[in-house]
Amino acid sequence: MRFFHLLLAATLAYTSIPEGQAKSLTGDRALLVLPKATEAKPEDYGRFVESLKSRGFSVTFQTATSNKLNLFVYGERQFDHLVLLAPKAKRLGNGITAKSLVEFIDDGGNIVMAAGSDFGGAQRDFAKQLGIDFDLRGNVAVDHFHYLPAPETEAGVRDPENHTRILTDQYTNSTYIVGDQVRQGGPILYQGVGHRHMTNSQPTMLWSVLTGYPTTYSFDTSEGQVVTSKDSLLSGSKMHLVSAFQARNNARVMVVGSTSLFSDAFFATPVPSSTVLTSPKPNGNDQFVRDLTEWTFQEKSVVRVNSVSYHVVGPNESDEKKESNPSANPGSFRVSDRIKYSINLSEYYADQWHPAQVNQLQFEAVMLDPYVRQTLEAESRTGTAAVYSQIIDLPDVYGVFTFKVDFLRRGLSHVKHTDVVPILPFKHNEYDRYLVSAYPYYISAGSLMVSFLVFCGIWIFNGDSTIKVKKS
């Protein structure tokens, strides 16, 4: 069996030639880590794997405990994307720890990690590093109101039901991760564990994607367990089923509390249209998993800064700099200059770059504090990019400023562009001269000098005899 599995894995690895360009922006090498062959086989995830391959990934399979499982060889990252479907594995590959998974992220790799009720070891530690705290071992998500009834046995008697195959469509608001197609489709069939976000987790980096209904809670369903008041029940919207994490380098991690979410068996299970068993319809798992992996593997919701330009507008426009190099941004500005700041953004989805559609994109001119903070307005768009710009009055303060666009939205890659631009005071000979309002002062100073000359003339030529006479 094991031999067969390895053979299959090897065959799949070599036959999965990507069709053309990978659709992910960060590479096409995906590694699927499965548990022992007795627990799960690649065929169990056939449709999921097929989906990955059709999107241009070259998928490699490895058993979780295999010594051949290495994320890095001689410090080189071996895979761009990692799918961990082996929550039970105590040991991962050739000494892979939570730290190596974090290194993988730091190096730009993306991870989809599925957890289970007996989730432990390196993977649990890794989840903790992301600010995700899985519920106690043995606990699973239960919902007595939104569940899929267990299949009837042939005798017409149903299996004992513990309502662990729950149905949910409680997606979070951001459509950057879960698209409209999933939201309008059937509910998600989910069997697994819930987690909570640790209180010190970064709300700008860790986002909930899917939670249960308010009636969903986490409980040990094995025999003889009763709910006691001592149990701190994880429930409702505090119990996250799927969470997305985006690191500072825009590497992405998707943490899912269920392996069966990805399985063919769940993809194929129809769900009732409502909680009452009426006409069954397909569930949303297929498209949901596709959305999750597309987001995680940088196939969508990636925003790129194509270019940033700024220049003086209005009467103070300096011609000399424009003539020397019209495309370059000026190295400095004068205080109170009126400038135009433009940023050119593209968003990647559906396999190509599109003009980015963003709201409340803000420009900041920062010198310790933001002196200017203004919203950039959509100016123009081409087939692949959109330009956002604004006329900005620079402050009447000189110093070294940072022109900054720092745009962070749930599910969208972190857009950050900074330029250090000094704002200079006027040189002493750059001030305006001969102003009309200053003429009285000029005239006054002039008349003072003339009257001084007249006074001296009279003093010298009109004799100081009086004083001399008196003195003598």
Place this chain on the structure above:
Amino acid sequence: MVTVTQLVQQFQKSYWTQTPLQLKLIDAYLVAIMLQGVLQFIYCLAISSFPYNAFLAGFGAAVASFVFTASLRIQVNPKNTEYSHQAPERAFAEFLVCQLTLFFIVTNYIG
């Protein structure tokens, strides 16, 4: 009983008869400078102090000139015996140097 009118008249009479011509000249010059300073200050308050450097230069020049001229008046006044040991020419020379330096600064500063 001496009234205020009498007092002023007496002051005018003694000023015109006893004050040397030199000092009268200085006094006329002082009045002219003071008028200039006052006019500039009124202009600044009423209209604008916008080229502030120009205002400072113009008004400062008037004030400084007034001070220099007043010093000259003190030194050449024969009644002030403490200056009797030095010639009035020396006082005038000092006055010249100060004024010329002042005008140099004012010209630079006025913009």
